[in-house]
Each structure stands twice: as structure tokens, then as C-alpha cells.
Amino acid sequence: MKNRDRTPKTYARITHPLVRDEKGGPFRRATWDEALDRAAEGLRAARGAFGMFSCARATNEMNYVAQKFARVVMGTNNVDSCNRTCHAPSVAGLSAVFGSGGGTSSYGEVDHTDLIVMWGSNARFAHPIFFQHVLRGIRNGARMYAVDPRRTSTAEWAESWLGLNVGTDIPLAHAVGREIIHAGLHNRSFIERATTGFDEYAAEVEPWTLTVAEQVTGVPAEAIRELAHAYARAERAQLCWTLGITEHHNGTDNVRALINLSLLTGHVGRYGSGVQPLRGQNNVQGGGDMGAIPNRLPGFQDILEPDVRRKFETAWDTVIQPHYGLNLTDMFEAMETGGLKAVYCIGENPAQSEADSEQAVERMKRLDCLVVQDIFLTKTAELADVVLPATAAWAETDGTTTNSERRVQRVRKAVEPPGEAREDIDIICELAGRLGHAWKYADAESVWNELRSVSPDHYGMTYERLAEHQGIQWPCPDTEKLEPTYLHGRLWEADPAKRGRLAPFGIVKHDPPVDLTDDQYPIRLTTGRRLDSYNTGVQSGSFASPLRRGEYVELCPEDAERYGVSVGEEVRISSRRGTVQAPVWVDPGLRPGLAFMTMHFPDEVDTNQLTIEANCPIAGTAEFKASAIRIEKLPAAASRS
Amino acid sequence: MTAIPLQPPRRLIEFTLDGQETRVPEGSTLLDACRAAGKDIPTLCEGDTLTPKNACRVCVVEVEGARTLAPACSRRAEAGMDVRTDTERARHSRKIVLELLASSTDLSTTPRAAEWLKEYDAKPARFGPDAARLNEEPKIDNDLYVRDYDKCIQCYKCVDACGEQWQNSFAISVAGRGFDARISTEHDTPLTDSACVYCGNCIEVCPTGALSFKSEFDMREAGTWNEPAQTETTTICAYCGVGCNLTLHVQDNEIVKVTSPHDNPVTHGNLCIKGRFGYQHVQQH
Numbered sequence: 001m002k003n004r005d006r007t008p009k010t011y012a013r014i015t016h017p018l019v020r021d022e023k024g025g026p027f028r029r030a031t032w033d034e035a036l037d038r039a040a041e042g043l044r045a046a047r048g049a050f051g052m053f054s055c056a057r058a059t060n061e062m063n064y065v066a067q068k069f070a071r072v073v074m075g076t077n078n079v080d081s082c083n084r085t086c087h088a089p090s091v092a093g094l095s096a097v098f099g100s101g102g103g104t105s106s107y108g109e110v111d112h113t114d115l116i117v118m119w120g121s122n123a124r125f126a127h128p129i130f131f132q133h134v135l136r137g138i139r140n141g142a143r144m145y146a147v148d149p150r151r152t153s154t155a156e157w158a159e160s161w162l163g164l165n166v167g168t169d170i171p172l173a174h175a176v177g178r179e180i181i182h183a184g185l186h187n188r189s190f191i192e193r194a195t196t197g198f199d200e201y202a203a204e205v206e207p208w209t210l211t212v213a214e215q216v217t218g219v220p221a222e223a224i225r226e227l228a229h230a231y232a233r234a235e236r237a238q239l240c241w242t243l244g245i246t247e248h249h250n251g252t253d254n255v256r257a258l259i260n261l262s263l264l265t266g267h268v269g270r271y272g273s274g275v276q277p278l279r280g281q282n283n284v285q286g287g288g289d290m291g292a293i294p295n296r297l298p299g300f301q302d303i304l305e306p307d308v309r310r311k312f313e314t315a316w317d318t319v320i321q322p323h324y325g326l327n328l329t330d331m332f333e334a335m336e337t338g339g340l341k342a343v344y345c346i347g348e349n350p351a352q353s354e355a356d357s358e359q360a361v362e363r364m365k366r367l368d369c370l371v372v373q374d375i376f377l378t379k380t381a382e383l384a385d386v387v388l389p390a391t392a393a394w395a396e397t398d399g400t401t402t403n404s405e406r407r408v409q410r411v412r413k414a415v416e417p418p419g420e421a422r423e424d425i426d427i428i429c430e431l432a433g434r435l436g437h438a439w440k441y442a443d444a445e446s447v448w449n450e451l452r453s454v455s456p457d458h459y460g461m462t463y464e465r466l467a468e469h470q471g472i473q474w475p476c477p478d479t480e481k482l483e484p485t486y487l488h489g490r491l492w493e494a495d496p497a498k499r500g501r502l503a504p505f506g507i508v509k510h511d512p513p514v515d516l517t518d519d520q521y522p523i524r525l526t527t528g529r530r531l532d533s534y535n536t537g538v539q540s541g542s543f544a545s546p547l548r549r550g551e552y553v554e555l556c557p558e559d560a561e562r563y564g565v566s567v568g569e570e571v572r573i574s575s576r577r578g579t580v581q582a583p584v585w586v587d588p589g590l591r592p593g594l595a596f597m598t599m600h601f602p603d604e605v606d607t608n609q610l611t612i613e614a615n616c617p618i619a620g621t622a623e624f625k626a627s628a629i630r631i632e633k634l635p636a637a638a639s640r641s
Numbered sequence: 642m643t644a645i646p647l648q649p650p651r652r653l654i655e656f657t658l659d660g661q662e663t664r665v666p667e668g669s670t671l672l673d674a675c676r677a678a679g680k681d682i683p684t685l686c687e688g689d690t691l692t693p694k695n696a697c698r699v700c701v702v703e704v705e706g707a708r709t710l711a712p713a714c715s716r717r718a719e720a721g722m723d724v725r726t727d728t729e730r731a732r733h734s735r736k737i738v739l740e741l742l743a744s745s746t747d748l749s750t751t752p753r754a755a756e757w758l759k760e761y762d763a764k765p766a767r768f769g770p771d772a773a774r775l776n777e778e779p780k781i782d783n784d785l786y787v788r789d790y791d792k793c794i795q796c797y798k799c800v801d802a803c804g805e806q807w808q809n810s811f812a813i814s815v816a817g818r819g820f821d822a823r824i825s826t827e828h829d830t831p832l833t834d835s836a837c838v839y840c841g842n843c844i845e846v847c848p849t850g851a852l853s854f855k856s857e858f859d860m861r862e863a864g865t866w867n868e869p870a871q872t873e874t875t876t877i878c879a880y881c882g883v884g885c886n887l888t889l890h891v892q893d894n895e896i897v898k899v900t901s902p903h904d905n906p907v908t909h910g911n912l913c914i915k916g917r918f919g920y921q922h923v924q925q926h
Contacts (some may be wrong), residue, residue: 010922057879127881128838128840128914129913132807157809278881279881281882282877282880282884283877392922393879394877394887395876395896401877402884403884404884407884412875412878414872415889415895416894470885470906508858532919534881539879540915540922542919543921544784544785545914546783547914576824
């Protein structure tokens with residue numbers, strides 16, 4: 001076994017603007033004026049064919065200004081961020097049911113609940129401090145159930161682990177629902193008062209008996225039954241999920257199937273009972289809340305509502321397009337057809353984070369103008385015509401971010417940015433100025449106050465109050481009061497007027513993964529995060545983690561034996577889209593026919609060459625969690641030993 | 642399975658503290674009462690995010706009618722109690738505790754230790770140069786943190802933070818008995834062969850600097866660690882969506898260590914490896 005160099009590629013900060021004198025030519029250093037002029041020129045030429053990739057890593061204030069740039073300066077709703085590659089289905093599912101795209105509970109409620117279901121979530125690794133709340137809950141007497149194809153370190157803490165086949169979440173959820181109904185454990189009065197579509201739902205889940213579900217999901221009938229009874233009988237229950245639910249071609253349907261269970265049992269809208277998607281980036285919740293998505297204006301207000309549009313048109317002195325814009329996935333498709341000619345990409349790295357990454361790169365190369373604003377020269381920035389050096393939001397700027405429990409918290413500047421790097425908002429305003437909109441913001445707080453004036457959910461959150469309360473959860477419409485820590489208490493109101501819009505059951509059907517396994521590609525590859533690494537590794541690769549061991553393809557001991565491969569041995573991994581080479585790791589938490597990889601070391605092993613760009617039709621999220629692959633032993637001569 | 646009942650409002654308890662009538666919410670410790678009254682009681686093993694362990698005895702106070710001195714950090718206030726914090730007996734006990742600790746361990750990086758030794762007129766040197774000391778080199782077996790057990794007073798806070806009170810990783814525990822007792826990984830292996838996940842939550846609670854960030858350790862060795870010149874700014878972690886609060890300690894525009902506010906509702910002072918150590922990317926120029 002070769003002693004692999006565990007130091008991944010590290011990225012140096014960009015400290016001055018870069019431009020190219022011709023397509024395909026080399027970068028050269030430029031002044032800010034020259035770089036901004038060029039960027040403005042490129043964007044101006046592409047009016048009507050423009051897309052904005054905003055940044056789920058930057059502040060709310062930056063996201064607010066970025067979406068305003070797209071809508072006011074460029075006149076388009078084509079603005080989106082990497083939420084599309086992770087939790088867009090959660091937002092779509094939650095807002096379809098409850099009218100609001102946030103998790104309904106708070107972390108503190110997990111400490112005090114009676115039952116916790118972790119579905120498609122390895123929070124022990126991916127959200128370690130959230131998992132401390134889960135552990136507290138367990139220490140306080142709660143029972144935890146883990147639903148995951150892998151027996152993860154989260155599952156180690158579970159009462160029971162339901163190891164389902166990848167992509168069979170809907171059959172499992174439906175079987176749980178059917179069992180609850182047949183055992184008479186559904187909350188009839190809640191269903192009657194607060195929901196619609198129960199009869200249709202009951203009919204939809206009726207075929208999913210425990211036996212049928214066992215055959216499809218691979219989970220023993222008795223384990224499904226136990227989960228159903230535990231969830232329905234619990235006084236309070238939390239249902240949490242992560243990308244195991246959303247990164248499927250039918251992610252929104254998966255989310256709806258889980259929310260159905262909370263409606264069935266009344267585990268929503270009460271202290272300790274709720275549904276929580278665990279968000280993957282520091283501000284992916286806030287980016288959407290700020291309107292950096294193609295279908296919502298700031299404050300998660302629907303673009304299709306004429307009153308909402310009118311309010312923003314008055315506030316911004318502009319005309320808002322009365323239709324939804326393109327989402328990230330649509331924008332990539334539009335690059336292919338020429339419908340999108342210029343992209344302003346802030347702090348995103350789609351060249352490595354998109355499914356089927358090779359295709360994503362080819363598409364970006366077709367753009368007339370790609371402006372990238374980032375702190376590193378990422379793979380995406382290397383494709384750009386103009387590169388603008390920005391600040392690292394969390395340590396070099398002031399502002400706010402919004403976490404998974406809807407808590408808006410202050411981000412504060414602690415260090416000076418390197419070289420000529422400038423704050424995102426300044427750069428966007430400079431470009432806006434060159435394109436005829438003289439925007440002046442004295443500081444992040446003035447941006448925030450503008451947002452407060454147009455978003456009722458944020459109106460009560462002054463910077464002063466955010467500091468005083470260590471963050472405030474939305475909704476916060478009042479500058480004096482705080483709302484409960486959970487959402488949708490209204491569903492329990494006796495008065496129908498106060499109850500508001502009833503929550504519809506989602507009538508969704510099982511749809512297996514698009515990338516089928518067969519004789520040629522017999523192994524199911526699923527992806528996820530490791531404890532010490534993050535996304536494409538640009539940010540997490542630079543500290544000396546003793547846990548880091550680089551990228552491996554993880555197999556179960558049985559499969560390793562079947563293919564005659566051992567730990568550390570390089571193998572060839574092929575899907576219908578691409579081939580990569582990686583060493584083997586053996587994980588007894590996997591089952592025969594299931595392999596696991598991450599996207600943390602794309603410069604070493606580009607896992608997203610294997611993944612499929614089969615997208616959720618509602619939310620546009622790709623099916624990162626289910627590809628079909630084949631593992632081949634390398635010929636002796638070729639293997640590095 | 643029972644629901645967690647909502648707590649009734651807490652009553653106020655009245656008792657006498659150094660001759661003054663005092664009222665504190667039911668369930669408060671004597672230390673809480675002292676702090677609320679502005680009294681400065683030394684503490685070492687007490688941790689605001691941990692259950693009291695009563696290991697160091699440096700916070701003892703005298704309770705009228707009690708045979709022994711009471712540790713203020715864990716003794717709860719009761720109605721009608723008469724508590725004295727500054728009696729000869731309490732001061733003498735604190736002095737002995739400080740002398741014993743300072744003679745057997747290196748308190749050079751313990752905040753306020755020098756001040757307390759002076760205040761209580763403690764003379765650790767009186768036990769002579771042969772006082773029992775561990776005399777071992779700091780353990781540097783990874784790039785993130787250092788364990789210097791010459792500075793360890795065995796308060797068990799790191800064990801509790803790593804174990805069931807917070808992290809539940811159980812990488813370290815108490816090994817040996819009596820004079821041989823010490824904090825250790827399983828079979829005393831290097832940290833890299835242990836269950837450690839490098840969250841640094843043990844360092845967060847260590848009262849003496851026995852556990853320290855490698856960045857701080859190296860700067861102290863080089864003589865460049867300058868705490869008064871550092872700024873502390875609380876911001877939000879740039880990794881996952883949990884939204885942990887990070888306090889960045891910055892010296893000469895470089896982040897030198899990361900902590901988290903102990904009263905924060907998201908973290909309670911705890912972080913993971915990424916939040917605690919994954920900051921270098923911003924300072925690679």
C-alpha cells in the first residue's frame with residue numbers, strides 16, 4: 001500500500017482582481033476599476049440572458065443585495081444558490097404543506113422531546129453540535145431511531161437502526177403511516193381540524209403493508225412496526241432529516257412523505273414536536289429567506305402575489321418580473337441552449353459540486369461572460385473571464401446568517417481581509433453603479449434595516465436585539481415581543497379563522513432511483529460527509545486534521561472479499577457517466593451491494609464524475625445519493641504498490 | 642415515556658450570606674449566590690457548563706452548624722442557612738489546597754492562580770524541592786492539541802466534557818488509583834489511536850492550560866503569545882447549517898484560537914473539529 005499524501009490541495013486566497021484578455025487566454029492581474037468595468041460590460045451585453053449564483057455561505061445582507069442586483073439591475077428572477085444541490089426539496093415540501101420553508105422546531109426542544117427520528121441523516125458527523133442536543137435528549141430519556149442505508153455513527157446511538165435500501169424512503173414512510181392508521185394510533189382530531197386529504201392519503205398508503213415494505217425496503221417488518229408505534233405513541237416527537245432524503249430525483253416527494261407522518265400523529269406545531277431539516281451550509285436557510293431563490297422575494301414572499309410584487313416595486317423603484325426565474329439546474333440547462341449567456345457567481349463552486357461535474361464545466365465554458373467573486377481561485381473561478389477577490393464572510397465582514405432552527409445571528413468582522421480583497425456588498429454595489437444604479441449602503445446594518453422594512457418576518461430583529469438575545473428565530477414581526485420557538489401552533493387553534501390554511505397530506509408515490517443497478521453496474525453508490533471535511537474541501541482542506549485520510553471508496557467486508565480487494569488497494573470505479581480511481585476502505589457499517597464516497601477531495605478523486613444529474617422536477621436537486629457503479633480490480637502492473 | 646412537565650416558577654430562598662440577608666432562586670448554589678452578591682470565590686474544577694465534581698475544594702465556605710466546610714460550587718442554598726465565605730477556617734483550607742496544588746503541578750498558565758496564591762498567602766515552596774511532581778514532557782502527538790499533564794490538577798472536567806455530559810466520545814478517562822491516578826486515553830495510546838474526534842471541547846473546559854491548542858502552545862514556547870494584545874470577536878461558524886457561535890481570538894490579524902460562549906443556546910460552549918480548527922483557510926496568503 002502506497003503511503004498516500006494526506007494533504008489535500010490547499011488554496012491560497014486571491015488578493016487582487018484577475019482578468020483574461022481573450023477567451024481561453026491566461027489570467028493577468030488587473031486593477032479593481034478595470035476588472036469591474038469588464039465585468040459590467042459583460043453583464044450589460046447579456047441583459048435578458050443573465051443568471052446569478054448567490055452564496056449560501058455569505059451573509060443575509062450579501063444575499064439580499066445579490067438578489068436585488070439580479071432583480072433590479074438585471075431585471076430577472078434568475079437567482080439561486082447551492083441550496084439547489086441540497087435542501088431545496090425541504091423548502092419546497094415544507095412550504096407546500098405549511099406555507100413556510102423552515103424547520104418547525106428548535107434545537108432546545110430536541111433536549112426535551114420523547115422520541116427522535118433521524119431519517120437519512122448522519123448528524124453525528126455532518127451536524128455534530130446538533131447531535132449534542134440529540135444526545136442530551138437521549139440522556140434525558142428520549143428514544144432515538146435511525147433510518148439510513150448505512151449503519152452510521154448516528155445509528156450507534158439509536159434504539160433501533162432501520163437500514164433501508166437506497167431510494168426506498170417513500171415505501172418505508174408509507175408503511176409506517178399505514179401501520180399507524182391500522183393500529184388506530186393516528187390523531188383523528190388533529191387530522192380533522194388541521195389537515196386535508198387524509199382519505200386520499202390513507203388510500204395511497206394502503207398497499208404498503210409491513211410485508212410488502214419489507215420486500216422493497218429491506219427493513220424487517222417488525223422494525224417498521226416498532227418505529228410506527230413508537231412515533232405515534234410518543235407524547236412529543238421530532239422528525240429530523242438531512243440529504244439522505246433530499247438528494248434524490250424525487251426529493252420533494254420524500255420530504256412530503258415524512259411530513260405526512262407528522263400530520264398523521266399531530267407531531268407538529270407543539271413544543272417538542274416538529275419536523276426539522278438539518279441544513280448543510282451556514283446560511284443556506286438565510287439565502288432563501290433573503291430571496292436569493294428564483295421564486296421568492298425577501299422574507300420568503302411569493303413572486304406570483306401581485307400585492308407582494310407591488311410592495312417591492314415601490315420600495316425598489318423597479319418592475320419585478322411576474323413569473324418565477326430559472327433555478328440553478330435550469331440555468332445550467334439554459335447555458336447549453338444559449339438561453340443564458342452571462343453568470344455572476346458569488347462564492348459557489350459548481351464546477352466541482354454539481355452532479356455530473358464534467359458536464360457542468362463544459363456548460364460554463366460556453367458562457368459569453370462568467371464573473372466569479374470568491375476568496376479562492378476555485379475550479380469554477382479558473383473558468384471565469386473576471387475574478388473578483390472577496391472577503392470571507394464569517395470572519396472578515398459584519399452581517400447576519402440564519403441557521404437550521406431559523407435563528408438569525410450576528411456575524412462579526414474579526415480580521416482584516418488580505419491584499420485588495422473587498423466586501424461582497426461593496427463589489428456588487430460597484431457593479432450596480434456601473435450599470436446605472438447608484439446604491440449606497442453605509443454598512444451591513446443599513447442593508448439589514450432595508451430588509452426589515454420589506455420582510456415582516458424579520459421586522460422585529462434589530463442588530464441590537466440580535467446581540468441581546470444571542471440571535472432571534474423568525475418569525476419576529478414585533479420589536480418588543482418574541483414568538484414561540486416552534487412554528488405552526490396555529491394548527492392547534494380551535495377557531496378556524498386563527499387556524500389558517502390547513503396542511504395538506506402529500507399524495508406521493510414510490511419511484512426508485514433513476515440509475516438502476518444491473519449486471520454491468522451492480523453496486524449502489526451513495527454519498528455523504530465525513531466529520532472533519534466539508535463539501536468540495538476548498539475550505540476544510542487547509543487544517544491539519546488527524547482524522548483525514550483522503551478519499552476512499554468504502555465497501556462492506558463481504559464485497560471487499562468478493563472483489564478480492566483489500567484496504568488501501570486502488571480500484572477503478574465506473575458509472576454510466578464516468579470513471580475514477582480510488583483506494584478501498586472497508587466499513588462494516590455498509591451492506592453488500594452498497595458503497596460510499598464523499599466529494600471532499602475532488603482534486604484527488606472527482607466523485608461527482610460518477611453521480612447522475614437526475615433532478616427532482618419540483619426542486620431541481622440532483623440524485624447524488626444513488627448512482628449505479630462497478631468496481632474493478634486494477635491489473636497488477638497498473639496498481640501502485 | 643413521559644412528557645417533560647413545564648417547570649413551575651422557581652421560588653426565592655432566603656438565607657444569610659456573610660451576615661447579609663440574601664435571596665436567590667430555588668436550586669441556586671452557594672457559588673451562584675456569592676457571584677450574584679459580587680463576592681469573588683476562587684474556583685478551579687467548577688465549570689459553568691458541567692455538573693460540579695467537587696474535586697479541587699478551593700471554593701469551600703463555612704456553613705453554620707455543619708461539621709465540615711462546604712464546596713460552594715455544588716452546595717445548594719437552603720432557607721435559613723447562615724453561610725460565611727471569609728472565615729479563618731475557610732481561608733486556611735483554601736490556602737492549603739492552593740499550596741498542595743501549586744507544589745505538585747505547574748500553575749503557570751492557570752488564570753488568576755498567582756493572584757490567589759498571594760491573596761491567601763500560600764507558600765507552596767515550603768514542601769521543598771522534592772514535592773511530588775509528574776515531571777514529564779508535554780504530549781504532542783498531533784497537530785491540533787497538546788496535553789501537558791505537569792499542569793493537570795485532575796479536576797475531571799475534560800473527562801466529563803468528552804464523556805457523557807457533552808461529547809459522548811469517551812476518548813479519555815481516569816486511569817490508575819490513588820497517587821497514580823491520571824487522565825489518560827485508553828491504554829495510554831497517542832491521541833491519534835484513541836476515540837478522540839478533535840472537537841477540542843476538553844480544552845474549552847480545562848482550567849489550567851494542561852490541555853491547549855497547538856497554536857497557543859507553540860506561540861507560548863516561542864514567547865510570542867500575547868493575550869493582552871488579542872481581540873475576541875464572536876461570529877458564526879462557516880461550515881454546516883447548525884449555526885455555532887465562534888469566538889475568534891485574534892493576534893496581529895491572525896486567528897490564534899477559537900472558543901465558543903458557554904451561555905450560547907446553540908453550542909453551550911461546544912464545537913466540532915471544523916468549527917474549532919478549520920479556520921486556516923482564511924489566512925492562507
